[in-house]
Amino acid sequence: MAELLDLTALEAHAAMCAGELSAEDCHDAWTEAAAGDELNAYLWRSQNGEAGGIKVERPCLAPIAVKDIFCTEAVPTTAASKILEGYRPPYTATAVRRLIEAGAPILGKTNMDEFAMGSSNENSAYGAVLNPWDRTRVPGGSSGGSAAAVAGGLAPWAIGTDTGGSIRQPASLCGIVGLKPTYGAISRYGMIAFASSLDQCGPLTRDVSDAALLLAILQGRDSCDSTSVGLETAPRLPDREDLRGLRFAVPAEMRSDGMEAGVRAVFEATLKRIEDLGGEIAEVSLPHAEHGISAYYVIAPAEASSNLARYDGVRYGVRAATDGDVVEMYESTRAAGFGDEVKRRIMLGTYALSSGYYDAYYGRAQKVRTKIAEDFAAAFGQFDFVVTPTSPSVAFGLGEKTDDPLAMYMNDFFTVPMSLAGIPAISIPAGLAEPDGGGPQLPVGFQIAAPAFGEQKLLEAAYALEQAIAFKAKPGNGTDG
Amino acid sequence: MIEREQVLHVAKLSRLRLSEAEVEKMAGELSGILEHVDRIGELDLDDVAPTSHVVDLENVLRPDQSRPSWPREVMLEQAPDPAEGAFRVPSPRAES
Numbered sequence: 001m002a003e004l005l006d007l008t009a010l011e012a013h014a015a016m017c018a019g020e021l022s023a024e025d026c027h028d029a030w031t032e033a034a035a036g037d038e039l040n041a042y043l044w045r046s047q048n049g050e051a052g053g054i055k056v057e058r059p060c061l062a063p064i065a066v067k068d069i070f071c072t073e074a075v076p077t078t079a080a081s082k083i084l085e086g087y088r089p090p091y092t093a094t095a096v097r098r099l100i101e102a103g104a105p106i107l108g109k110t111n112m113d114e115f116a117m118g119s120s121n122e123n124s125a126y127g128a129v130l131n132p133w134d135r136t137r138v139p140g141g142s143s144g145g146s147a148a149a150v151a152g153g154l155a156p157w158a159i160g161t162d163t164g165g166s167i168r169q170p171a172s173l174c175g176i177v178g179l180k181p182t183y184g185a186i187s188r189y190g191m192i193a194f195a196s197s198l199d200q201c202g203p204l205t206r207d208v209s210d211a212a213l214l215l216a217i218l219q220g221r222d223s224c225d226s227t228s229v230g231l232e233t234a235p236r237l238p239d240r241e242d243l244r245g246l247r248f249a250v251p252a253e254m255r256s257d258g259m260e261a262g263v264r265a266v267f268e269a270t271l272k273r274i275e276d277l278g279g280e281i282a283e284v285s286l287p288h289a290e291h292g293i294s295a296y297y298v299i300a301p302a303e304a305s306s307n308l309a310r311y312d313g314v315r316y317g318v319r320a321a322t323d324g325d326v327v328e329m330y331e332s333t334r335a336a337g338f339g340d341e342v343k344r345r346i347m348l349g350t351y352a353l354s355s356g357y358y359d360a361y362y363g364r365a366q367k368v369r370t371k372i373a374e375d376f377a378a379a380f381g382q383f384d385f386v387v388t389p390t391s392p393s394v395a396f397g398l399g400e401k402t403d404d405p406l407a408m409y410m411n412d413f414f415t416v417p418m419s420l421a422g423i424p425a426i427s428i429p430a431g432l433a434e435p436d437g438g439g440p441q442l443p444v445g446f447q448i449a450a451p452a453f454g455e456q457k458l459l460e461a462a463y464a465l466e467q468a469i470a471f472k473a474k475p476g477n478g479t480d481g
Numbered sequence: 482m483i484e485r486e487q488v489l490h491v492a493k494l495s496r497l498r499l500s501e502a503e504v505e506k507m508a509g510e511l512s513g514i515l516e517h518v519d520r521i522g523e524l525d526l527d528d529v530a531p532t533s534h535v536v537d538l539e540n541v542l543r544p545d546q547s548r549p550s551w552p553r554e555v556m557l558e559q560a561p562d563p564a565e566g567a568f569r570v571p572s573p574r575a576e577s
Contacts, residue, residue, distance in 0.1 A: 092553050129503050184536040197534050226541035294518040314568050319561035335498040343497055349508060350495045366531030368521050405519045406517055422535030
């Protein structure tokens with residue numbers, strides 16, 4: 001079975017179409033692989049191909065790991081929160097429904113930071129996920145279970161969600177490909193809401209071609225989500241081999257801040273590779289990008305404080321026992337059901353929206369968002385892409401940043417600006433590096449961002465660069481990549 | 482700086498009961514985060530329009546056609562305390 005598990009999702013699909021591989025054999029092999037999860041990547045796994053009320057009529061794709069933030073009919077859906085323990089939704093998210101209709105069975109539901117709030121997967125109510133490259137380190141977050149499953153050989157491909165970096169950053173820390181599409185490319189219907197103006201579903205895959213295939217399945221307008229517009233043309237598999245005539249911009253303001261030496265070295269080497277492939281590199285000014293973290297950590301918590309008001313122990317989820325009145329019931333339920341980071345964000349968001357502080361925080365953050373989007377628009381007037389490292393560091397140690405929320409938030413420094421601007425961005429593995437202070441060789445991600453709805457061009461460039469980088473290292477016994 | 486009273490006020494607005502230790506910790510953490518956020522106070526944003534949403538969408542309309550909605554019993558299946566076809570909650574004013 002080892003060979004079967006080495007196939008990318010696209011290769012497995014081709015083998016199934018050619019009659020060389022049966023969907024059952026593929027499914028069985030991956031079910032067995034997923035059953036060996038020692039990373040706490042899964043919160044739920046399908047047994048014998050059963051997944052609640054969900055049936056795949058004609059399986060012709062490798063099974064897929066789904067972040068536990070997507071509602072799946074009659075299958076436990078918790079968003080890694082205690083407050084949704086035991087919840088079985090009556091319906092299936094559009095993104096998952098599209099996968100089912102395309103012929104991809106659900107392999108399991110993956111662990112995550114509670115309600116997608118976190119950058120290390122340590123905020124799960126069901127325990128941290130371990131990084132397959134080094135089990136003493138975090139896989140990143142919030143889609144940490146999906147990233148660890150794909151990198152650790154527990155799933156051929158996966159979907160996650162990205163609000164401020166939650167697909168790209170764990171993809172970077174686990175050495176796989178993660179794509180955050182343009183806001184509106186994929187329906188959010190049935191995706192448990194965190195920050196509705198930022199949340200977007202996307203692929204976590206072994207390579208760029210699998211990401212393109214997955215995006216083609218997921219994207220499209222959905223009458224159940226009025227903000228979903230889909231892509232103008234369905235993505236094709238990328239085949240570009242050079243970067244001639246393409247201009248890549250490096251944001252001057254984001255070149256130095258708090259980046260590890262090893263990350264910088266891989267980033268600079270990747271810029272050189274782009275030039276070798278015929279691409280042009282130049283510096284660009286994105287003067288407001290460095291304020292992305294400030295704007296994001298007002299806007300996202302503000303939206304979250306509103307979205308999470310629905311967890312009150314009345315219609316679904318867990319209710320805390322109380323002898324008191326209804327308000328006491330709400331307060332006890334939310335105190336017992338939410339973890340520390342979720343409480344922190346609800347408090348931060350409520351504060352930013354409260355009387356007397358609204359203009360100074362929420363109002364100003366929305367204006368900064370406008371300026372960040374304008375910075376990108378100006379850059380894309382001269383350049384095809386903006387590139388940065390995906391994360392300022394390689395995977396850090398479990399528990400290393402849990403006592404300092406702001407230090408944790410700074411992990412999102414390079415990913416948040418694109419989220420605020422609503423533009424697509426992909427992280428591809430670019431090499432290995434040691435953390436500052438020494439340690440094992442760990443993956444470093446390279447982020448490429450494109451104008452809104454520029455997914456095809458983005459995938460083509462990422463594909464050409466991926467072929468040139470030829471990143472073959474895998475987590476294994478030891479650290480020899 | 483976020484004071485203890487502000488934490489308690491915001492917790493009340495959020496319908497969150499915080500323990501004494503949580504109140505203390507929250508005051509420090511929120512202060513630290515807001516100190517960082519306060520840097521956007523230095524930017525000149527007077528004539529900038531706020532962005533609440535990035536997709537350029539007009540109102541999205543659909544024909545007003547009736548279609549089946551969820552049956553009551555399905556919606557009540559996940560409720561912590563369903564009773565008589567409804568969601569039961571403790572009285573707004575508990576007897577004590």
